Amino acid sequence: MHSYTLIAPAKINLYLEIIGDRADNYHELAMILQSIDLADEIELGSISTDTIRVHCNHPQVPTDQSNLAYRAAELMTTQFPNTFAKYGGVEITITKRIPVAAGLAGGSTNAAAVLVGINLLWKLGLTQSELEELGATLGSDVPFCVAGGTAIATGRGEQLSPLASLNNIYIVLGKYKSLEVSTPWAYKSYREEFGDSYVRDSDNLAVRASAVHSGEMVKAILHQDAKEIAKKLHNDLEKVVLPAYPQVLQLRETFASAGVLGTMMSGSGPSVFALCESQEHAEEVKLQVRSATKNDDLELFVTQAIAHGIQIAF
Numbered sequence: 001m002h003s004y005t006l007i008a009p010a011k012i013n014l015y016l017e018i019i020g021d022r023a024d025n026y027h028e029l030a031m032i033l034q035s036i037d038l039a040d041e042i043e044l045g046s047i048s049t050d051t052i053r054v055h056c057n058h059p060q061v062p063t064d065q066s067n068l069a070y071r072a073a074e075l076m077t078t079q080f081p082n083t084f085a086k087y088g089g090v091e092i093t094i095t096k097r098i099p100v101a102a103g104l105a106g107g108s109t110n111a112a113a114v115l116v117g118i119n120l121l122w123k124l125g126l127t128q129s130e131l132e133e134l135g136a137t138l139g140s141d142v143p144f145c146v147a148g149g150t151a152i153a154t155g156r157g158e159q160l161s162p163l164a165s166l167n168n169i170y171i172v173l174g175k176y177k178s179l180e181v182s183t184p185w186a187y188k189s190y191r192e193e194f195g196d197s198y199v200r201d202s203d204n205l206a207v208r209a210s211a212v213h214s215g216e217m218v219k220a221i222l223h224q225d226a227k228e229i230a231k232k233l234h235n236d237l238e239k240v241v242l243p244a245y246p247q248v249l250q251l252r253e254t255f256a257s258a259g260v261l262g263t264m265m266s267g268s269g270p271s272v273f274a275l276c277e278s279q280e281h282a283e284e285v286k287l288q289v290r291s292a293t294k295n296d297d298l299e300l301f302v303t304q305a306i307a308h309g310i311q312i313a314f
Contacts, residue, residue: 003045004120005313008113009035009148009306010104011141012171012266012273015217016235018190020198026140026156027187028199032163032217033141035148036171038303040110041095041313042069044117051089052077058096068107069094072114072138076122079134083122090118099299101180103267104173105141109310112145116310132160148309150221163218165307169226170282172260173301174251174289175271181241181248186268189240230262230275241269248272251289251298258288279304 015032022028047053052073054063065071069092077084092114098106115135119126126134128147135142140157152161191198220228242249248265251272255263260274276282282302290300 002121003043004117006042006044006113006117007039007311007313008042008098008109008145009037009039009309010098010102010106010109010303011035011144011148012104012173012271013235013264014221014229014233015215016237016267018187018194018198018236020200021191021195022156024156027191029154029157031153031157032150032221033144033153033157034150034166035145035306035309036173036303037306038098038104038173038301040098040106040113042110042113042117043093043095044114044121045091045093046087046121047089047091049089050084053089053091054094055092056094056096058094058100060100061094061096068111068138068142069114072111072135072142073118075134075138076115076118080122080124083124087122090114090121099175099177099271102175102271103181103183103265103269104175104271105145105267108139108141109145111135111138112142113310115142116146120312132158144309146309149307150305152218163221164224166221166229166305167224167307169224169229169305170276170279171273171303171305172255172276172282172285172289173266173271173273173303174255175299176247176251176295176297177299178297179245179247179270181245181269183268186237186241189244190237193240194236226275226277227261230260233262233264233275235264235266237268238265241265245270251293254289254292255285258285258292260285 019028132143136158217232255274263274
């Protein structure tokens with residue numbers, strides 16, 4: 001086979017705690033990540049020249065070396081030069097359904113799909129762990145996007161401990177198309193405002209990070225208890241993003257007033273999601289938020305938690 005089509009799911013954060021600074025200038029984090037069925041489609045095909053080509057249907061997505069999917073392909077060419085010479089270059093076509101610059105790991109999941117796809121295309125036989133290790137060199141979210149499901153993420157987000165997958169958890173997701181929040185700005189702002197509370201001792205960083213393993217959120221996930229999960233939603237970055245971006249705060253408040261189980265900003269934003277009791281409830285919430293907002297710039301999606309990351313399309 002000379003081409004593969006892969007499904008690349010988005011992710012949300014159910015929990016994000018900033019613990020302190022790391023020696024590599026990243027933050028030590030404790031997070032719980034969840035794949036959702038809102039997904040991009042990635043088609044990879046072999047081409048006769050030794051080049052990488054990227055196409056995308058979304059005008060905001062770059063198609064040069066700044067695209068994480070391009071960089072994933074480039075990484076594989078440098079890691080496996082003999083195989084690259086044998087099979088030639090790759091053409092990558094991205095059909096975007098995940099909102100751009102939304103805090104939903106859209107770029108990371110595209111990169112993860114390219115790693116998985118080239119592994120298949122070039123018959124490399126790499127394991128999931130090996131693909132995750134390669135992905136970690138591209139970005140902190142890429143390893144999770146390879147595996148997907150539900151997981152605790154520590155370190156800078158690349159150290160994963162799988163949890164029992166959530167089933168039948170329905171979600172409404174909202175994002176203003178024209179609104180973007182810089183992830184580096186969000187973390188820098190948090191450091192400037194709350195750095196005094198950081199754990200300084202490196203040993204204590206690891207202890208604090210592991211504490212989420214026994215957290216109430218993990219118990220709620222193990223029991224598949226959507227109401228308890230909703231009560232334990234937590235994102236430290238809301239402390240800096242919501243005051244700076246009133247539209248994000250207003251969207252969060254609109255979700256809250258729509259009778260959802262719980263609502264929160266995902267990652268560094270600006271996407272906001274809400275947990276609902278059922279698909280019917282989620283559809284009702286979507287209509288209610290649309291009616292209350294009356295802004296064509298707002299995209300709304302009904303989605304659900306899923307138990308997997310990158311998959312081959314059938």
